[in-house]
Amino acid sequence: MILGLPVLSVAIWLPIIFGILVLATGGDRNAPLARSIALAGAILGFLVTLPLYTGFDKMASAMQFVELRDWVVRYHIHYHLGVDGISMLFVLLNSFFTPLVVIAGWKVIEKRVAQYMAAFLIMSGLVNGVFASLDAVLFYVFWEAMLIPMFIIIGVWGGPNRVYAAVKFFLYTLLGSLLMLVALLYLYNQSGGSFEILDYHQMAIPMTAQILVFIAFFTAFSVKVPMFPVHTWLPDAHVEAPTGGSVILAAIMLKVGAYGFLRFSMPIAPDASHKLAGVMIALSLIAVVYIGLVALTQTDMKKLIAYSSVSHMGFVTLGFFIFNAYGVEGALLQMISHGFVSGALFLCIGVLYDRVHSRNIADYGGVANTMPVFAAFFMLFAMANSGLPGTSGFVGEFMVIMGAVKANFWYAFLAASTLVFGAAYTLWMYKRVIFGAVANHHVAELKDITAREKLVFAILALTVLGMGLYPLPFSEILHTSVNDLLVHVARSKL
């Protein structure tokens, strides 16, 4: 409780209320006002989530900060919120990124400013809702509702092919979600009328049903992660989205899918998860290796980072489905780190794009000569993306690889190839963009980053380094919940 208010509800509704306030400022005449309100809302939104960290009991297995109210009595739907070690960090991560995105869009977004800022604030609240929901219908409502602002963000402020990307993004995710809805209804009827996610965890389900339920959840979550072969919406959406949209997509949206595996698929259908683990691992490894190679051939910077995201998320799903503590914890750390790193990289590309209006690697070269400070930050994030020890990227990858060695040497071998490919595609892109002689007059006219941009990058750089050098504050939150989850998943529910 802060000031007598429940923390999670405030974390969800405060950004949404500020979003509505921002919308109320109306047209672009009031753009400065809209920006200030949005920033205030975003920063407040982050501050109110801090008690989640400080008040969190690391040893407790149960859900914390629980709120429970009746919602739709007829179907036993509750407004039931709560977080454990797995979900808490993502609420923080999400709220942390909202102010950064608002600042990143401060000058760049000139048309329909209020709507842009409001969309991000509202989405931030909805995503917090996804991570905090313990009722399946509540989860579904937040899960679907967040599509609406993202659809608008891509479609209105995106690049030339934005309409195609927005519609593809929406329909892909909707397909998965609708199948998940059927699975949830099935579980509701089987459980004798409960939409409590935690009840589903305890429920015995026969094997065939478990497999079908697993597949339904798989379609929903794998699209969001995204896993090979349903990843194709991601490069389109990323490339066409405005910078802020790409950041939120990469840093937050993808995590929602992976989170779903931990909250739904594995604990609800543990036997099916074990049975289908081979498939999941295979798809993950394909994502790591094949998509890593695909990233190598990209000529568009945003696309390259998008494919790199798919490859990194392959690591995450791999970590989940080897069912050991190293793997799952490493995957979760990788998710958080990837949030920071990919967010930062998209912001870097955004900085270049705002100045030159091109995302093509070939249009750059020698940027270090004109933007030295920027080049230094970019360097750090590129290194983190390739998993350099000392940066946050290393911790998760290392743990997942350790976990994978325990499971099967060849999994680890293939997974570790990402250290090579990741370094190759990231650093090669970095070299072509930043080093060498000044390529053209656009690059020659570049101005280095402003104080506003420096602030954003400095915050991210500190986080990336901090998490890389001292990951304990992150990992200690995870321990209890991950161990509970693994114990639970190891028990058969047949």
Add this chain to the structure above:
Amino acid sequence: MNFLATLYPAYAEIFLLVMVCTILIVDLFVADPNKTVTYLMVQLTLLGCSLITVGTHQHVVAHLFHNMFVDDLMSDVLKLLSYLAISMMLVYSRSYLLVRGLFTGEFMVLALFALLGMMVMISASHFLTLYLGLELLSLSLYAMVALQRDSALATEAAMKYFILGALASGLLLYGMSMLYGATGTLEVNAVSDAITRGVPNTQLLVFGLVFIVSGLAFKLGAVPFHMWVPDVYHGAPTAMTMLIGTAPKLAAFAFVMRLLVESMQPLMVHWSGMLLILAVLSMAVGNISAIAQTNLKRMLAYSTIAHMGFLLLGVLSGGVEGYGSAMFYAVVYVLMSLGGFGMIMLLSREGFEADTLNDFKGLNQRSPWLAFIMLLLMFSMAGVPPTVGFYAKFAVLQSVVMTGHIPLAVAAVLFSLIGAFYYLRIVKLMYFDAPESHVPISIQPDSGLLISANGLAVLALGIMPGTLMSVCAVSVRQSLLLVH
């Protein structure tokens, strides 16, 4: 007991009939071309009807006129919603029809007659009453579609509507006559009893059922009896389209309940199979054809077909769960389509119909608020939370899954995915595209307020759907108690 007191449950119908006749006469003396007096009288009549319906509500089911008329909770709820729908229709269409010279006394009187027909249908507990109500409704609608007599499109639509509607009525009557032959009665409850006791000629019974279901499917616009829907929706002036597409669906739901559930529940094995085919075909054809439309009214027509398919899914699942969800779906559907057609009329002006998809281009730049309302309506039709359309689909799917038809539920969600595409397209046009026209949008304060309330209601009911869902479930439960 004096005679008038025995008529207590039918006071609303009687009051409406008296008022319609009064308005018909008063209107002759209204010189004002804006027909303000008539309009206000109509709205007051609707208000009066609501008060009477609420005031005469009883906790028990009352039968009247030798079991030809029934007053139960379901009928009261559906009637109240019908008044609301008609009243909203009149508010939306007033300025639209005024500039087209169609806002006449006849229009309003016909609308009220249509309402009376719906009320009779909703409260019918005898096949003849049902039929009378249906015909009163249909005849008023035929005339209303044809009201714009110098428009070739409207005349064609009226002709099609009339011929196909008459055919459907014929089918229905034929089915009823066979039912009469098999059971010897036309009373809803008596038919149910007779079937339960067993009839000598089941074949005749099922044969009659086939005709009745076909007639119903015609009226609902379910595939393969849907051909009239797009043409009539498109051809009729938008105000009439709104009338056809909204309140009568509530009456049609009552029609399905009285005919199939209350009188032929024992034959459910037979009719649920027929409804299954109708439902799946409607969702498939409705959703897929809607993609190809460039005219918004036609698109909404196909979307109606798809929605009716979804509603039938609830009916065929049966039980309080199924019928309750179907009723909820019908109510939600009416609310959404009132908004959808209302938006078309708001954006239209003298000599210009905003009924093609392109007319919605860049609406966000011309009027962000209207675009936002339309966005809510479209996402609600697509069934995306937090709008109420989600809960409508949710309730129906829950009843389908509960009866174990999981493949059917999967099919239904796949078709809604297809449906989402064309609703998204409207949002895309409004938000992503540049406007084609920069004519300022001028809105009357009353209809502007109403469309805002309508859109926000879609959102508010989506956040708090509990009460309405319970009301639907309770009303249906009372009707089902009559059967068993």
